[in-house]
Amino acid sequence: MIKITIATCTYNAAQELPATLESVKRQKYREVEHLIVDGASKDDSLDILLRYKSQNDAMENSMDVKIISEPDNGLYEAMNKALCRATGDYILFLNSGDRLHDDETLTRIAEIAEQSDVLPGVIYGNTNIIDQNGTFLRKRRLEPPAELHWTSFKHGMLICHQAFFASTKLTLKCKYNLSYRFSADYDWCIRLMKESEQRGLPMVNSNIVVADYLEGGMTKKNHRKSLIERFKIMSSHYGLLLTLWYHAYFVLRLIFKK
Secondary structure (H helix, E strand, O other): OOOEEEEEEEOOOOOOHHHHHHHHHOOOOOOEEEEEEEOOOOOOHHHHHHHHHHHHHOOOOOOEEEEEEOOOOOHHHHHHHHHHHOOOOEEEEOOOOOEEOOOOHHHHHHHHHHHOOOOOOEEEEEEEEEOOOOOEEEEOOOOOOOOOOHHHHHHOOOOOHHHEEEEHHHHOOOOOOOOOOOOHHHHHHHHHHHHHHHOOOOEEEEEEEEEEEEOOOHHHHOHHHHHHHHHHHHHHHHOHHHHHHHHHHHHHHHHHHO
C-alpha cells in the first residue's frame, strides 16, 4: 500500500491546530504517517498534540503519529526537518489551520498512485479558501493545469503548496532553500517538478479539491517581501528577460481590467 506522510509544522497555533489534526484523524485511508514539527511553542500546542497522539495510539486502526518539539529558525527549517524524517512514499505539507478537504482525500490520492504504471513524481489538486470557522470563502484564484510541467509556474504558483503531494524519492534531493524567508515553497515546487521530469516521472492532476487553506497565511501577511522573493526565484529558473516580460504582462492585465 502507498504510505502518505502528512507533515504539519506549527508554532504557537493552539487555536488553529485542532481543526488541522481533526481533518487528518478522520481520514478513511489509514496508511498515514502524521509527522508534526512544533517549534517549541509557548502556548497549549504541545498539550493538544500529545492528547492527539494519545487518542490516536489508543485506536484499533491507528495512524503513525510522530511529534518533534524543539526550537527552530522558522517555517522552512521546520519543513526541512520533516523532509529528513518522512517515511511515506509521498509527503504533503498541511500546516496549522489548513485542512484536508474531506475524509476520502487521501484514499483518492493513494488510488491514483496505485493505479499508475509508474509512480508519479507529483500528484496535485485544487484548493478552497476558508475562514477561521472553516466556512468556504471562495475557490483559489489560480487553477491547477490539466498537464503540469516545470515551466508551468512561470504563470505563477498554479498549485497551492497544500495540494502538492511530492514523491519522497524526489525530496531526498530537494530541500527548502533557507535563503528565502517567504516564498521558498514556490522555489521548492519548481525544483521538484524539474527533478520529476528529468527522471521521466509523470505528474498527475487528481481533479479533486485536496485542501481547505486558511486565509491570511505567512505569504499574504508579508505580501510585498514575498513578491520580491518570487521575482528572484522566477528569474533564477526562467531567466530575467522572461520574468520581466511576464511581470509587465501582469501589470497591463490589471490596468485594462480596471
